[in-house]
Amino acid sequence: MHNLRSTRxxxxxxxxxxxxxxxxxxxxxxxxxxxxxxxxxxxxxxxxERLARAFTSNxxxxxxxxxxxxxxxxxxxxxxxxxxxxxxxxxxxxxKNEIYDTATNKWTTGASMPTKRWVLAAQAVxxxxxxxxxxxxxxxxQLSTVEAYDPVHxxxxxxxxxxxxxxxxxxxxDGGLIYIVGGYTNATGRYNGVEVYNPSSDSxxxxxxxxxxxxxxxxxxxxxxxxxxxxxxxxxKVVEDNEVYDPQTNTWTTKKNVPxxxxxxxxxxxxxxxxxxxxxxxxxxxxxxxxxxxSTNSWSKLAxxxxxxxxxxxxxxxxxxxxxxxxxxxxxxxxDEYYNYVQIYQx
Numbered sequence: 001m002h003n004l005r006s007t008r009x010x011x012x013x014x015x016x017x018x019x020x021x022x023x024x025x026x027x028x029x030x031x032x033x034x035x036x037x038x039x040x041x042x043x044x045x046x047x048x049e050r051l052a053r054a055f056t057s058n059x060x061x062x063x064x065x066x067x068x069x070x071x072x073x074x075x076x077x078x079x080x081x082x083x084x085x086x087x088x089x090x091x092x093x094x095x096k097n098e099i100y101d102t103a104t105n106k107w108t109t110g111a112s113m114p115t116k117r118w119v120l121a122a123q124a125v126x127x128x129x130x131x132x133x134x135x136x137x138x139x140x141x142q143l144s145t146v147e148a149y150d151p152v153h154x155x156x157x158x159x160x161x162x163x164x165x166x167x168x169x170x171x172x173x174d175g176g177l178i179y180i181v182g183g184y185t186n187a188t189g190r191y192n193g194v195e196v197y198n199p200s201s202d203s204x205x206x207x208x209x210x211x212x213x214x215x216x217x218x219x220x221x222x223x224x225x226x227x228x229x230x231x232x233x234x235x236x237k238v239v240e241d242n243e244v245y246d247p248q249t250n251t252w253t254t255k256k257n258v259p260x261x262x263x264x265x266x267x268x269x270x271x272x273x274x275x276x277x278x279x280x281x282x283x284x285x286x287x288x289x290x291x292x293x294x295s296t297n298s299w300s301k302l303a304x305x306x307x308x309x310x311x312x313x314x315x316x317x318x319x320x321x322x323x324x325x326x327x328x329x330x331x332x333x334x335x336d337e338y339y340n341y342v343q344i345y346q347x
Contacts, residue, residue, distance in 0.1 A: 056346055058303045063322070063342035064105045067098050071327040071338055074122025075313035076129040078151055082315045083110065083129045084324055085149070088118040089338065093137040097149065100324070100342065102317045111154045115145050119216075119311070121171035123178045125199045127151065130159070132180060132197065135167035142167040142185055146197070160202045162195055170219035172226050172269065174247055176200070179207065181228050184215040189234045191215065194245070208250045212241040216311075218262070218276035220269030222294045224248075227255075227274040229292060232263040238281050244294065259299050260288050266305075266314040266323035270347055275302075275321050277345065278309040285310050285328055289345065307341055321345040 066084065073087030073094075080103040087094050095117075097110040113131055120134025120143075129149040135142055142165035148157050162180065169183030169191070178197040185191050192213035196205045210217075214231030221227075222244075229242040240257035258276075265279030265286070277289040285308035291300050305323065312326030322344055328337040 059346050060303060060306050061344045061346070062306070063100065063102070063344055064107060066100075066325050066340040066342060067107050067109070068094070068096050069338035069340040070094060070096075070118075070325050071311040072118035072120075073313040073325055074120045074131055074134075075315040075322070075324060076122040076124040077315050077317055078124050078127050078129065080317055081151070082317065082322060082324070083122070083124070083149065083151070084313050085113050085122055085129070085131055086117050086120050086134060087313070087325065088137070092116070093118050093135070099151075100322075102320075102322070110149065110151065111156060113149070114147055114156050114158075115143065117143055117145075117167075119168045119184075121169050121178075121180055122313075123171050123173050125173060125176055125178065128199065130178060130197070130199065132171065132178070133162055133166045133169060133183070140186065148199075159199075160197075160204060162197075163204050163206065164191075164193065164195065166191055166193075166195075168215040168232075168264075170217050170228070170231075170267070172219050172221045174221045174224065174226055177247075179219075179226055179245075181219045181226070182210055182214045182217050182231060188213070190232060207245070207247075208252055211243050211252050211254060212239055214239055214241065214263075216264040216279075218258075218265050218267035218274060218279075220267055220274045222269040222272060222274055222292075225294065227269065227292060227294065228252075229267075229274060229276065230258045230261045230263060230265070230279075238263045242292065255294075256292075256297050256299065258290070258292075259301070260286075260290055262286055262288065264311045266309065266312045266321065266326070266343075268314050268316045268321055270316055270319055270321060273347075275345065275347070277321065277323055277343075278305050278312060278326065280310045283329075291347075302347075303345075305345075306343055307339065309339060309341070309343070312339070312341075312343075319347065321347070 070087030217231030262279035309326030
């Protein structure tokens with residue numbers, strides 16, 4: 001594989017009952033609680049509230065399906081809404097902008113992104129969604145393009161380009177800045193650079209490079225630090241590397257290795273931990289969910305995803321991890337393997 005970056009190979013758990021620990025064990029929709037008040041009521045009486053709470057942690061539920069099946073989309077959060085932009089669909093790279101309201105469990109459509117692309121980075125700062133870099137499709141052409149979406153006016157504008165064209169990167173927001181971590185370029189293959197975008201000044205700077213060059217690492221802000229674990233190396237293998245960035249000292253420090261290395265997962269920081277769900281190891285899609293606790297420098301294995309997903313879009317709202325879309329194989333030829341699932345994890 002050109003490993004998440006080649007033309008053809010870019011690549012349940014819920015409350016069924018106390019003894020049912022996965023969607024696959026219970027059937028895809030059996031007693032599947034949904035957001036927005038739909039689905040079975042898990043606890044109506046005060047006498048059962050404590051028991052219900054015990055069963056609602058470390059569980060997966062599902063949301064309303066993504067209107068357009070795709071993998072490699074970006075996702076950014078403004079309020080309770082998740083903006084899912086770009087990605088690769090049945091007709092190639094997309095500019096679609098579909099908006100999931102986690103409060104109502106409904107989807108709407110916003111103005112399309114001007115530049116169609118996938119394996120991009122997307123983040124929101126001060127109510128504006130930023131779409132950064134990515135690839136235009138099957139031509140292995142990385143982009144430095146940055147476009148900003150204003151949800152209030154439903155309009156896009158062009159911002160300062162990245163210093164380098166990158167795709168298959170990961171990203172996180174820390175202190176009002178957007179950090180683009182790792183990725184892939186034609187010049188270097190897997191990239192160890194860390195580029196920092198300041199929305200206030202519409203300008204870019206470079207931070208200290210990763211210790212290990214990798215594409216699609218699991219990245220998230222934990223406290224005031226940024227964790228970058230796993231990802232794909234130039235060797236074509238996923239790496240066990242786990243490193244943490246301190247913005248105050250501009251340094252990366254190597255931490256405890258990833259116990260189950262993966263790439264192209266659904267990852268984000270929630271509370272004091274980085275959560276990483278799904279992704280791929282070699283060519284096998286994963287359902288594994290692991291969490292890294294920064295304070296104890298330790299990993300824990302949690303409830304597996306209902307459906308194995310490669311390159312789902314990732315977002316967090318109100319302490320929950322949303323894994324949106326993705327694919328079973330990540331192969332851009334097998335369109336029937338693209339997902340419209342919205343898988344929601346409650347820590």
